[in-house]
Amino acid sequence: MSRKLLEVENLQAFYDLSHVLQGVSISVMEGTVLSVLGRNGAGKTTLLNSIMAVLKKREGRILYAGKEIQSLPAYKIASLGIAYVPETRGIFPSLTVKENLEIAARKSVGTTNRETWNLDRVYQLFPQLKDRAQNGGAQLSGGEQQMLSIARALMTNPDLLILDEPTEGLAPRIVQEIESFLTELKKEGLTMLLVEQNLSFATSLADQIAVLGKGQIKWVGSPQQFMKEMEIQHTWLGV
């Protein structure tokens, strides 16, 4: 029986004077992919940063596996089994590719029977990273950086993977590659919270779509329903 792995209730987030998230509630069922869509500046990154406690000035409740996490520091939230691939990718330029991966290595905290991620398995999935193992993090192309960021997140053996626009600024071929292995991860039963602007990518991967506009959730439903909602797409995504 599926349960809510992540629940965000009435989340408010602020930057100095601006009130960016105004009561956002979403939930991600275990083993499913929720995709949050929204225009530039809608508050998508702010939502993810709030969940990870990268942004600390926020109100509301955030529950992970039924437990409140909004008052925990980022490292404790992450160590519950949440991995974050931020919009900026967060590659450490002073570390080699291999060190970037090794620093994240951790055993799974959950009770899943998914196969464990380690250096070998990650290199199998991303052979380019193996070729670049001794290169500095700063010497990678945009696509390689994105792969490294995802690979590094997997090294923590997460139960929930949070991704912020993983396809942003990448060539179509690489977008396809990323789409295919995220699909693989989904098949393995990994729960994901995915922020995207690329509609076809998001709708093909997601089980649920949530539309964020002006700091509030404007619509929630299945990808099939979403494709029919021309009005929603037009008003909140500008398509």
Next chain:
Amino acid sequence: MYSDPTFLVIQTLNGLQLAMLLFLLSVGLSVVFGLMNIVNLAHGTLYMFGAYFGIWVYNLTESFWAALALAPLGVMLLGMFFYEILIKKLRNAPPLQQVLVTFGLIFVGLDAVRMSWGNLATSIPKPEIFSGSVLIFGEIYPSYRLFIIGLGILVMLVLYFCLERTRVGSIIRAGVDDREMVSCLGINVDLAFFGVFCIGCYLAGLSGVVAGAVFPVEPGMDMSVLILTLIVVVVGGLGSLKGAVVGSLMIGLAETYGQVFIPEYASVTIYALMAIILLKRPGGLFPARAVQ
């Protein structure tokens, strides 16, 4: 005399000796700066306490080596105490507040030393095996100075190994790059930072003990060294071991050569050097993080 190669070698060794002391002092300060953006002006005070603790232990045990082993640990405990009651709270404070509070600590330290040990200059006796001299190109040279150089190189190698080859080292380098991202991987960066802070205090104490056998141990001995240390940190670039190594070598040698070869400009040589380097590279020579 100036063109005499032996004289040059001797002065270079003197410069290296100063460089090693500066390295021990600056490396902790620089990495703490880089990792947590904390300005700790009281770092020199830890150096002074290292020297006084060293004398204290020496008087109890009559052993230089006991002083060298124990005094830095005492300084580290002192550092940990101030971390808990003050520095921790300054973590997210604006730089001016950090500067003012840690500047205040300098005076507290100065008075504490005066009250505990008085105003007179003393020193730590050198250990027996390094109390003599060696001949270098026929010139007599105190062997203790070579010991300082050797110790400095040893610490450099150990730190290099820890920083480049261990997991904790990776965490520290990554933390300097992007602290938030390290946390998001489930790693307690604050703990790593605390460790680095402690090691920085330990090394400041170590340099105090070592210097206490060549320079007078007196209240205020921290000030001159603090300024040189800050110059090393700024010239070398924040947060990097390489910067601390290169910065201390440059400043240690420039200071020594300046005093010998151009004594009339000795007081400005290192400032001039710093100004030139900062004009070319505002972030210093090897900053860990690119300058924005």
